[in-house]
Amino acid sequence: MKKLEILVYGAETICASCVNAPSSIETASWLEAALRRRYDANQFVVRYVDIYNPNSEEERKFAQRVIDEDLWYPVVVVDDQIISEGNPQLKLVYQELENRGLSAISIR
Numbered sequence: 758m759k760k761l762e763i764l765v766y767g768a769e770t771i772c773a774s775c776v777n778a779p780s781s782i783e784t785a786s787w788l789e790a791a792l793r794r795r796y797d798a799n800q801f802v803v804r805y806v807d808i809y810n811p812n813s814e815e816e817r818k819f820a821q822r823v824i825d826e827d828l829w830y831p832v833v834v835v836d837d838q839i840i841s842e843g844n845p846q847l848k849l850v851y852q853e854l855e856n857r858g859l860s861a862i863s864i865r
Contacts, residue, residue: 768807
């Protein structure tokens, strides 16, 4: 099975209305840690994408969308679909990932 790529788009600077929220980089790290507790790490990869310094043309296009549409970042994207905007809710992220075939680790 191919690893599911989870992209977290954001910026190093925290927006003025997000003063008490974690940065997008911190959110990507936190999300990866939370997902590793629930899923086999071989099933997915979490990558942070700086909207002001994307790595590829595809990332540049989506980063421009984040900027143009004034989306609340971090923006969590899977399969070119936004699954979370702003501070992600794990329950919703889990549901979206499981809808895409990820299986939770059974703890015994």
